Amino acid sequence: MTASSAESSGRLPDAFLRPGSSSFVDFLGEHAPALLPGNRPTGLTGPASDMAPHATTIVALTFGDDEHGRGVVMAGDRRATMGNLIASREIEKVFDADDHSAVGIAGSAGIALELVRLFQLELEHYEKIEGSQLSLDGKANRLAAIIRGNLPLAMQGLAVVPLFGGFDLDRSTGRLFSYDVTGGRYEEHDHHSVGSGSVFARGSLKKRWRQGLDADAAVAVAVEALYDAADDDSATGGPDTVRRIWPVVATVTADGYRRVPDDALAAVVEQIVADRRQEGSRA
Amino acid sequence: MNMPFYVSPEQLMKDRADFARKGIGRGRSVVVLAYDDGIAFATENPSRALHKISEIYDRIAFAAVGKYNEFENLRVAGVRYADLRGYSYDRTDVTARGLANAYAQTLGTVFTTESKPLEVELVVAEVGATPADDQLYRLSYDGSVADEHGFVVMGGQADQLTSRLREGWEPGMDLAAVLRLAVRTLGAVSTDGSIAAEGQEREIPAGGLEVAVLDRRRTRRAFRRWQGDALAELLRGDD
Structure with missing residues (x-):
């Protein structure tokens, strides 16, 4: 019986009952390939990057020591741009991939949000079918496969470049992974940044990151790196003290993913602004 | 050429039903009980890896008895059904009713058209x-x-x-109370399959139980397994 006659009779299609992969992406590829973003023909002949909103800077860093536990902080600004317009001032680009990992996205916003949803589901699907979580390397590799699947769209200017960080339960430490548009996966040490403001954020991280930061200090370093990126890159949004829109900042430790609350971020931003307002300050 | 013997449809269905019932009756029971903060599932299952109770979606869980390979196949199909539906529509559009319908159609089709019915019985539960x-x-x-x-x-x-x-059982019991009731009920089946009198139930250690809940107080994924010391403590109770 074909899938369509199964669906019309209301019973589960054969593809659902076939033993096979624990991967949701593989299942979609076989059963409903049109739902995978990379398989969608756009019919575009030229670059589409100016037609779709673009999400910008993500920073991430590791923190902690053996005594107080380790983890990662990931932060993203709230701006999406379309050419030289601001498409959104409150877009969110940092998400929990699962309980013990975070993913941040830069690049074509619509595709990126879809890929994040797919990645979250990929991890949850595996966990439900297998009854256990993937290793952190396994998660990082699945994200690489999803990004690789998006290569046709990336070639038309709709690239997505994620940053992935998580707590490795086997090694008890925070780890970071960066990617290129072809799905290349690179483990980063200490800190990293992606997106249009990443050059400036990376400079800031290099100066401010230290071994053995605690979680609060690491959050402050991440916010300050975004502040520096927004200072020099018009596509990165700084903290909006008028509308009280703060970056999305999350920590991942042995206790899991936790988003830093707005009032804590307001205090961090206030401190940074106060430091910089002082005459003769470094910035 | 041999003519096949005539078998009336009534007899055919009855034979299949008897066959399936026999297969299901051999296995250990699963009990599912509502409590004040959710729905609890319990069964006697010494295995830590081969589950009879599992998560399907945010608020939906699955429990089964019968042949493991058959219900495992249905479970995986249910997870795929729910995840695909939630991905193409929205997470709130995945319902136990839809899944139960899909399972019912699948079981019904196999029962009437295939050479052997599925020897399984399922519960699909959704916590509200x-x-x-x-x-x-x-x-x-x-x-x-x-x-x-x-x-x-x-x-x-x-x-x-x-x-x-x-x-x-009565409405509004708490988790510890329904689990103690569940374990007492499961213990009523002796190892030789006979039913023990009230008060004569077997003690089942926490390590021999598979227990999970759909907890309505949890934010997204309501499913949670109880095992090890936490389960033993809950069953012992502090009252």
Whole structure:
């Protein structure tokens, strides 16, 4: 019986009952390939990057020591741009991939949000079918496969470049992974940044990151790196003290993913602004 | 050429039903009970890896008795159904009713068209915002669906165990109370399959139980397993 006659009779299609992969992406590829973003023909002949909103800077860093536990902080600004317009001032680009990992996205916003949803589901699907979580390397590799699947769209200017960080339960430490548009996966040490403001954020991280930061200090370093990126890159949004829109900042430790609350971020931003307002300050 | 013997449809269906019932009756029972903050599932299962109870989606869980390979296949299909539906529509559009329908159609088709019916019985449960919104569907090998309230027992000696639960269960019990009731009920089946008298139930250690809940207080994924010391402590109770 074909899938369509199964669906019309209301019973589960054969593809659902076939033993096979624990991967949701593989299942979609076989059963409903049109739902995978990379398989969608756009019919575009030229670059589409100016037609779709673009999400910008993500920073991430590791923190902690053996005594107080380790983890990662990931932060993203709230701006999406379309050419030289601001498409959104409150877009969110940092998400929990699962309980013990975070993913941040830069690049074509619509595709990126879809890929994040797919990645979250990929991890949850595996966990439900297998009854256990993937290793952190396994998660990082699945994200690489999803990004690789998006290569046709990336070639038309709709690239997505994620940053992935998580707590490795086997090694008890925070780890970071960066990617290129072809799905290349690179483990980063200490800190990293992606997106249009990443050059400036990376400079800031290099100066401010230290071994053995605690979680609060690491959050402050991440916010300050975004502040520096927004200072020099018009596509990165700084903290909006008028509308009280703060970056999305999350920590991942042995206790899991936790988003830093707005009032804590307001205090961090206030401190940074106060430091910089002082005459003769470094910035 | 040999002519096949004529078998009346009644006889054919009865033979298949007897076959399926026999397969299901051999296995250990699973009990599903509503409590004040959710729905609890319990069965006697010493294995830590081969589950009879599992998560399907945010608020939906699955429990089964019968042949492991058959219900495992249905479980995986259910996870795929729910994840695909939630991905193409929205997470709130995945419902236990839809899944129970798909299972019912699948079981029914196999029962009438394939050479052998599936030797399984399933419960699909969804926890709601209040106990009144909880849904419990019990599905049989022939595709029949029953919308149950309060509690369900599946597997061997289900009828006798159901009558025990009917005496002990009442709406609004807390988790520890329903689990103690569940374990006492499961313990009523002796190792040789006979039913022990009230008060003569076997003690089942926490390590020999598979227990999970759908907890309505949890934010997204309501499913949670109870095992090890936490389960032993809960069953012992501090009262």
